[in-house]
Amino acid sequence: MKLSDELTTHFRIDTAHVKALKKLGIKTVTDLLYHLPARYEDISDVQSVGGLEKNQDAVVYGQLSGLKTRKAWKSRKPIAEGYVEDGSAKMKIMWFNQPYIAKMYTDGMYVKLAGKVAGSEGKLYLSNPEVEPLDSLPIDRHDSIFKDTEQLDETLYPVYRETKGITSKWIYHTVLKCFEKDILKTLIDPIPAAILKRYNLPELKTALVWIHSPKKAEHAASARKRFAFEEVFYIQVQKAQERAAVSAAQTYSIQSTAAQLKEFTSRFPFSLTKAQSEAIQSITKDFVGNHAMSRLLEGDVGSGKTAVAATTAYTVATSRPPEGLSKSIEYGNLQVAYMAPTEILAKQHFESFIEYFQHLPISIGLITGSGCMKFPSKSDPKKPTKISKAQLTKWIKNGEIPIVIGTHSLIYKSVEFKHLAFVIIDEQHRFGTNQRKQLAKKDARLPHLLSMTATPIPRTLALTIYGDLDITLLDEMPAGRKPVITKVVGPSQSKEMYDHVESELSAGRQAYVICPRIEEPDPDAQTTLTMKSVIAEVKRLKKDVFQNWTIAALHGKMTPAEKEKIMHDFNAHKIDILVATSVVEVGVNVPNATNIIIEGAERFGLAQLHQLRGRVIRGTHQPYCFAVTESKSDKTRDRLKALATAKNGFELAEHDLQFRGGGELYGGKQSGLSDLGMEAIKNLKLVEAARNEARHLVAEHPDLAKDFPLIAEHVSRIGEVLHME
Numbered sequence: 001m002k003l004s005d006e007l008t009t010h011f012r013i014d015t016a017h018v019k020a021l022k023k024l025g026i027k028t029v030t031d032l033l034y035h036l037p038a039r040y041e042d043i044s045d046v047q048s049v050g051g052l053e054k055n056q057d058a059v060v061y062g063q064l065s066g067l068k069t070r071k072a073w074k075s076r077k078p079i080a081e082g083y084v085e086d087g088s089a090k091m092k093i094m095w096f097n098q099p100y101i102a103k104m105y106t107d108g109m110y111v112k113l114a115g116k117v118a119g120s121e122g123k124l125y126l127s128n129p130e131v132e133p134l135d136s137l138p139i140d141r142h143d144s145i146f147k148d149t150e151q152l153d154e155t156l157y158p159v160y161r162e163t164k165g166i167t168s169k170w171i172y173h174t175v176l177k178c179f180e181k182d183i184l185k186t187l188i189d190p191i192p193a194a195i196l197k198r199y200n201l202p203e204l205k206t207a208l209v210w211i212h213s214p215k216k217a218e219h220a221a222s223a224r225k226r227f228a229f230e231e232v233f234y235i236q237v238q239k240a241q242e243r244a245a246v247s248a249a250q251t252y253s254i255q256s257t258a259a260q261l262k263e264f265t266s267r268f269p270f271s272l273t274k275a276q277s278e279a280i281q282s283i284t285k286d287f288v289g290n291h292a293m294s295r296l297l298e299g300d301v302g303s304g305k306t307a308v309a310a311t312t313a314y315t316v317a318t319s320r321p322p323e324g325l326s327k328s329i330e331y332g333n334l335q336v337a338y339m340a341p342t343e344i345l346a347k348q349h350f351e352s353f354i355e356y357f358q359h360l361p362i363s364i365g366l367i368t369g370s371g372c373m374k375f376p377s378k379s380d381p382k383k384p385t386k387i388s389k390a391q392l393t394k395w396i397k398n399g400e401i402p403i404v405i406g407t408h409s410l411i412y413k414s415v416e417f418k419h420l421a422f423v424i425i426d427e428q429h430r431f432g433t434n435q436r437k438q439l440a441k442k443d444a445r446l447p448h449l450l451s452m453t454a455t456p457i458p459r460t461l462a463l464t465i466y467g468d469l470d471i472t473l474l475d476e477m478p479a480g481r482k483p484v485i486t487k488v489v490g491p492s493q494s495k496e497m498y499d500h501v502e503s504e505l506s507a508g509r510q511a512y513v514i515c516p517r518i519e520e521p522d523p524d525a526q527t528t529l530t531m532k533s534v535i536a537e538v539k540r541l542k543k544d545v546f547q548n549w550t551i552a553a554l555h556g557k558m559t560p561a562e563k564e565k566i567m568h569d570f571n572a573h574k575i576d577i578l579v580a581t582s583v584v585e586v587g588v589n590v591p592n593a594t595n596i597i598i599e600g601a602e603r604f605g606l607a608q609l610h611q612l613r614g615r616v617i618r619g620t621h622q623p624y625c626f627a628v629t630e631s632k633s634d635k636t637r638d639r640l641k642a643l644a645t646a647k648n649g650f651e652l653a654e655h656d657l658q659f660r661g662g663g664e665l666y667g668g669k670q671s672g673l674s675d676l677g678m679e680a681i682k683n684l685k686l687v688e689a690a691r692n693e694a695r696h697l698v699a700e701h702p703d704l705a706k707d708f709p710l711i712a713e714h715v716s717r718i719g720e721v722l723h724m725e
């Protein structure tokens, strides 16, 4: 047996099952061995039915049969009854006063039962047991490959991700058969032994045995740690390689002086926060060097990322290309491309930039799917003007326009820059860092990259998925902001909430109502459902709650022009209440909107809720957020209450990670991590270790494919997954 062999060469598997296996991503022996258990079930507390005694608290696993309901002989009270059978014996079960039980379960079902043994000797029965249906019975403890050698001190059996036709049990047994065929002898560990030793991780062979067939919980944990490390390590190697490639490329060196920066920022109607000043310093320091910057700026909504973008863009747009690169004397400063995820945001940035730059002889272009603009207009130097795309792209190409703001349209082939030196990407999670490469001309110098995001993610996750970037936090809000008053609203408190919002509207304020996005596997189904709930809510609010106010919907199915109109009207206060989905319009800026109602709050992560409420902290009025939940669970309420106490989004992201786990919040597709990798994200030490080791390895072995072919192969495989998005 070889690792690369298809399973069908060694096991008799019919075509239906081959298909089912394919669904799980299993084709070869390697695939099977790397299909790791999702969790373990501890069956050390399990008793065999045959060994039960009167008055014992019993936990048994078995198959149900003979389920029926009857009336008790004397009292006429209903009784549900049936039998449970395991390999050892069959025993009667009785549920008193729960006649529906017999209808809830069916004969032949596998179950875990927990109840008391009652009755008399020879006529024992299990009384009122709790029932937990199972997909299959636990693997018998005697199945373990350790059966001949050691006594098990705990009885863990692995539970795998299953699919129709392929049970967890089948996977387990097939793995064991592979072990028996001495597959382990052929394994070569891709991770250097020295690294494993440093972190006390088991080598591959041991880890595989321990993870699939642990005799102790510690062994399983240790093996999981190893595979988690391995996964994060490969990602870090890939990121380190990307970093190295960026470092090797030629870039533009941009000089700036403190006095120059001061002159620009002193015109702002506010003074910079310390965090903003530090971010500007880090960036301008990076600009001076010979390596292209790759930096992620993470800051809560409202922390002032645009000012950082504008100030650093200013140093670029006022710099000349290096001698010899530009023959034109008239125009041709270095250029900046600023990409936003939506037209609305691109337009807002354009307007902000006009304010920041209007005193300077610097032109600014706006390019979106629905049209182009340029500032200043020839006729009125205080205003922008509409121009054709052809005209704008011409001016971008000849270098006359140093700052270009836009949406995805910016990366279309027809937009060509003369000296693109700086790329700013707003809301990084919606784009990929790949876009820098797409924006730069093939043989041109590599522009510096600043990615900006308001999505608070835990530090460990940032280090992993943004491992190729340096990270700067804007962890401070501008002074004078009133913190949002946040209330968790249960089903009985909606009147109070609506009364409050009503009084705010009467005082001249505006409000958002956010309806939850409904997770559906089919993206089309998702938008339809989402749209419906927004529209239904608009109807309901108009009819039952806010009869005297203007209410409008904003959602992803609307055309950019329709959205634009709604946003414009909301901004102009022609609309009082905007009902929207959570995903559509990030970062919308209407200072007069100081109330936000978030429906179905329990569906969101805390960090996400925090981001949503960030929309109402833009003005000088006291903002309010209502997190509405139908959930009666104390746990859910308590979790939501953390919103009221946390200092910033990052704190909430860590909270989310510990309480809900990474997988649920930062799902596989978005991050490229498996469930196990997500588990690893809870462990800062592990992530840092993987990152350090990966950076060392890449620095010392530029030709990784030659020195560590196995690692290179694994890395190329994640490359494929991550770039598929």
Ligand code: ADP
Pocket (backbone or CB within 6 Å): 270, 271, 272, 273, 276, 299, 300, 301, 302, 303, 304, 305, 306, 307, 454, 478, 479, 587, 589, 618
């Ligand atoms: P975000 O980080 O969400 O992109 P913005 O850059 O849009 O935040 O800034 C939000 C608002 O805060 C803007 O109106 C901006 O002018 C203002 N602002 C930015 N920095 C400061 C500051 N240091 N002090 C006061 N207001 C600021």
Ligand code: MG
Pocket (backbone or CB within 6 Å): 305, 306, 426, 587
């Ligand atoms: Mg912003």
